[in-house]
Amino acid sequence: MAKKEYSFYPGCSSQKGASSSNYLKSANAMCDALEIKLNHIPDWNCCAASIGYAGGGKLPRISLSARNIALSEQAHPNQDIVATCAACWLATKEASERIDHDPQIKQEVVQVLDAANLKIKNNKPVRHMVEVLIEDFGYQALGKKVVKPLEGIKIAGYVGCQTNRPFGIAGESFENPLYLDKLVETMGAEPIKNYDKKVQCCGGALAFSEPEKSQAMIKDIITSAYDSDADMIVTPCPVCQMNVEVYQDQINKKYGTKFNMPVVYYSTLMSVAYGKSAKEAALDGQIIKAKQLEAIANK
Amino acid sequence: MADKKIAAYICQGCGLGERLDTAQLAKIAKSEGKAAIAKQHEFLCNANGVQMIQNDIDNEGVTHVVLGACSRRAKTDAFNFQNIALMRANLREGVIWVRPDDEDNRETTQEMADDYIRMACAEAKFVDIPESSNEQGLNRTVMVVGGGVTGMTAALETAKAGYNAILVEKTGALGGMAAKLYKSIPQSAPYSTPADSGVADLIAQVNSNDRITVHLNATLNKTSGAPGRFAADIRIESGATFTEQFGAIIQASGFKPYDARKLPEFSFGKTPDVVDQLGLEALAQAANGAPIKRPSDGKEVKSVVFIQCAGQRSEKQGHLSYCSGHCCSTSIKQAMYFKQANPDTDAMVVYTDLRTPGAGGEDFYRNGQQQGITFTKGEARTVTINDGNLTVKFKDLILNEDVDMDTDLVVLATGMMPNSGVDIEATPAKLDENCKDCSNDEKSGAVAPVIQESVLNLDYRQGLDLPQLVTGFTDSHFICFPYETRRTGIYTAGPVRRPMDMLQAQDDACGAAMKAIQVIENSSKGLAAHPRVGDLSFPRFRKEGCTQCKRCTVECPFGAINEDEQGYPQFNESRCRRCGTCMGACPVRVISFANYSIDSVGQQIKAVDMPDEYSEKPRILVLACENDAYPALDMAGMNREQYSAFVRIIPVRCLGSVNTIWITDALNSGYDGIILMGCKKGDDYQCHFVKGSELAHIRMSKIDDTLTTLNLEPARVATYEVAITDMHRVPQLINDMAATVLRCGMSPFKF
Amino acid sequence: MSNTAKYRNDFLKEVEANVEEGEWVKMCMQCGVCAGSCPLGNAWEHTPQKIFMMIRAGKRDEVLSSDAMWMCTSCYNCIVRCPREVPITHIMHGLAHYAKRLGLVPANQPTAKFAQLFWNNLSKRGRINELTLGLGLYFMNGFVEGIKTSIKMQSLGLNMIKTGRMNVMEIFGGHSVKDTSGFHAMLQKAEEIEATRIK
């Protein structure tokens, strides 16, 4: 089977030494197993995420994504744009749609890009890695690659916000998306089907500016996972992963809880199930170690 | 007609053959029932059984057929014989399905069946096959009262169906309220902008239609007759009067706007800058697309506030308790007048519930917002005037704060009040008797105390106009049969029936026209109108026996009966709905129908075999309304629920037709208990004859005297309101009575 | 205060002209589903629906100086549930941006500050430098506060560093786009066009 190639937008947090560099590492391992080739968009820039709005108005923010789209068109004319980061995907897809729907914005964007000597057609789909997995491969095909089923691990699928709303994954409901559960099942682990915080907001960027408010929500997300006796949480979003994992000891201090719940990426699970080493799966990137996964990876 | 010949047919299908001694039933039919023919058949409703009966009708001259089989509600397609009288002894739903199939009960179950055959034969002896009296004529002209959109539409739709219409309008011009509108609420997608009202076009169509005769400045002086042969004296401006003949009436007398002067809190009348919705239409017509000017100083209106539900949806004295339905959409439409003339005008609607129902309604609301109309959920308190400007005081229910807002113009969305004429059930005489009720109505704001003049001037024993609901709109069955007013052949349409907008009024006019041409066709053949459609029977009375007591004329729910100068009843057949309430009312029992009479029921009661006092076999008589109670009893049977074998059930057209003589006769002939089952009465009546059930309850409340004179326990006679869904309850009621009888002991009157 | 502005459309029109997706404000039918769907709803001074009503009521100062829109976590619950498909999240961002532009943001609004830091950080080199962003955040309320926060965050920072998810060397620059001049030219052009639009 020929390699599937995509024009890949890694995003700031995935860079070397950045907060979700482990996401990119495991994604690479997963893609290798699936014979996916990720061609990085040359000289991509930040998407301004969902927090850039204070300084950046509508047009400046859209132009950030427009630049990435233009660069992708230049370098990989025939490849879909794919992002692993929820915010990157959302910002780019939103920008693409607004350019598409609003002729005035389109015309302004053309002007703006011209200042950077770039042209835009805006004719490529902007997709999340999960869409690639589900739509271009399908659960069955994904299952075929499993060499080390993740037997006996109970995993809560925490979808969060931005991979789910406002666009979400085709065919999934905003209130009760099932794709993470299906992926978990496909990898041979046991999904927590009635995990009722799967689309609860973690506070996103406000984890920095409004730590108390955000950590209150994060606490619920983790508590609910414990209540439905999950061994770990899996998520498709870097912000979710970071917020839910790294504040656990602060939450323990504040609320007297004893949280020690690993939070991994779907790509981490899949790399392990696909027989990649603990290092390739970036398990060393876990602040809270996912011991069961390490055990399987080291088998 | 040919001599009466009774034939009885006993079915053995559906288990009747196994459960009952059908031979004995046939024997009873012959010996006691005087049936000339009595046959059994293993499957009466199949082709062969039906053929057997038809043959006897064709060859043996059978005129009266008694079927001992299933309920009268079952197998009607099969037992569909022409030109004969059909009795149905209900042996299936009424006997074997409600009785346990065991030896202990075999005897009592058989006795039930025996009696039902006796009863059916007895009935057969006393019914004739009804024939039309040919009293009525055929006049394919409809009189429409009111020349507004509803009336004009009714006339045009009637004409379009090939009938003639006479249109009577009391003012000097056609168009009514709609002619006062600048534009109307859009009636079709995309529901985005005010539409032309189409009134001018309607008027042109009416005037150019040679099936339609228009009388302007005309009122009805006197309306008499009946469907198929109505006549009206029409007075015109000059004072001259002439008479028109027609077959049916559509009352489209429309509405009058609520008098906003009753709302001093909103300064209506104190400044020209506070208007009601009709007032705003006048301003819009004057502006004719240009920015609307403020009446006080002619300045362009820069800010307008619409106050919804002004004097409506309120129980304050003098307010309307109901919602007029159209006002929210009307305010949106009027706000669009401003926005379309000048988008910079601020137009705000203050509402508590925004009511724009249906598919178009919500689109129109959304389009209003799109055009920049703002909507504030709030309660308007007052409108005050300070140096020429208006200040609206309201509570913003969303922001939860009291607001004073300055504005140029205020529009009050006041309600519709029906032109339904005289409230015949609140005549002065009546007011004196029970002033409480009417003043209660006024307190409740249900009826605004306005002196009405008659619209129809009916020459009817029961008053000049149609009966009204507590809200003043004309009475009708409302849900299932909205056009069934309490005056046959007179149909109301438009806002006189219920608050409605133009689209609905035009639909309504079309529906009323349907009913009008229908009653014309049917009455000409002597066929009854709803609900006993097609019934040829009609009430006759024995004049020599009549005491002119007038109870029949007073109690007829449909005002069908007039009185001649000596006070004898005059039955206007095609005004009659054949409910038999007059028959039930008559103290001297001179009123009867060919196929339904004191005897046709009374003889059934007597035909029942009455075991003696010591038999421990009491007898309970049930008189059940055929519309609701009887089907409920049927379904109890279908559900195989059980009730006492001592009960004998007779369906009646309406509980209103129950004459107390049946009760006294039954008690005298030894029945131990009696149950009357009728429909719900009162404001939310379910009685298909409106008053029948209520009258029956009143009559039965007086039966106690009879019981005490016979010195029987009052508990032996009970009257119930029964719903068609009461299939669990009716067996209970019967069994309760059986228990009561057991408690009271057997009646001593068994001879 | 005078009543004349109350419930007149002046502010509504200002919002429609100057705020991202502002023309949708008038379409709200006050059902409240956004208010109930917001994860931080309980922390807001005013929920989105109420903000929209306040805009119609002409409460300009209260709206623009409110901390409400700064509480938006961009979870998009409101957008997907709104029966009128009002792009509420974007309007919140738009109001925040407009308030900031007019300098009406409440003092020390932490998200406002962080959001601004984030923008400055990314517009400098085209990519976020998480370290400087983080430190900037800690120190945004002054040096002393910064030290406190740093200490509070110390273990977190160490964890990140241990797992290779934070790089102290970034203090000396770190990631960046190569074509910084093009990037800056682009942003500047965008700012210019944006500025001309404000009425």
Add this chain to the structure above:
Amino acid sequence: MTEVVATNQTILVVGGGISGMTAALEAAECGKQVILLEKNPSLGGRVSQLYKYFPKLCMPTCGMEINLRRIKANPNVRVLTLAEVTQVSGTTGNYQVKVKLSPRYVNSNCTACGACADAVTAEFPNEYNYGLNNRKGAYLPFFMAYPQRYVLDPKIIGTADADKAQAACHCGAIDLDMQTEEMDLQIGSIIWATGWQPFDADKIQPYGHDRFANVITSVEMERMMDPMGPTGGRLVRPSDGQEAKNVAFIQCAGSRDRNYLKHCSRICCMATLKQTTYLREQFGDAGRATVYYIDIRAIDRFENFYQKVMKDDNIKFIKSKVANVIENKENNNPILRGVNTEGYHRYADEYDLVVLAVGMQPSVDFKSLGIDIVVNDNGFIEQNPHNGGMFAAGCASDALDVNRAVQNATASSLRAIQVINQVAGAEG
């Protein structure tokens, strides 16, 4: 082969609900020839599945009994059940209509004695009760069903049950060889009385009808209240069969919402007000209801009903579109979350049961059926000259309450008669 004679002076009424029955009867009682088509095995339509009508709280079957009696008594109406229109061609006064008749496997000999139902064993979801319980493979849809004839579910044909049913029937009423029939009708005018269907509540994801047992729809509640319904008239929680005494009603469940139905379904407010009285009727003082609404749309005399309900201290009204429903895992109680917009009270209210006041959508997609008739983007038929001799009656024309549906159906009946009379006139 079913014999049906029709001419271009015949009126075809499609749909045997209250609107179709009314349209058919009014025309027939005016002497016109009418064919009444119903796709289900019996007449009655949606109203036959209701417990009570607002605002009189009377029984729908009461009016239905009268209408059925009118039909039984009237030779001008021919009723075809299990019948569907598959194609319409031609023009005003001269339509050719193709009709598909599905087999009932029970002929006119049936006496509705029920022997066949007693004989069969296999059960199927009871569509009449919205699947809240099961029915046999040989069944009478409901006691008021007309024609009063049993039906064999096609699923049992070819199984042992079919033979058992046939063996049990003493009337020779069961005919297992019945086939689907095609029929061509010559028709003068067509009345579409195809009615409505409840919006699929599962699509309203925030309210979890597909996930939580104790979230039901308003139409399901009507079935529960029916003494002959799946729970014998008891209002209970599907999760545990316990009485549901404290009930929340969510208005505009699917209606006035561009994610689902963008129109207002008109009836849901009144339906809910009516249903709040069910709680008092069933549980007396213990019955409590809370209504979450955007606007209460109780127009004309319905307002008086609303006023009456508002006076009841056990019935509360909260102006709020509920944000979402979650489930208390301990007791399966639904918990409603949202904000009371009047004064901003955040709530998370727990109830025994939640009823979704689901909206109305047209039953038939005329576009896909290839019928050349003007339909608005809510799917309802608009009055339009383009429609020629075809008219809508009742909820095919708009979201209507029964009173308005009957009013509209009566009007449509006249419109059809106008066409017929013109044809007759032309033919002399």
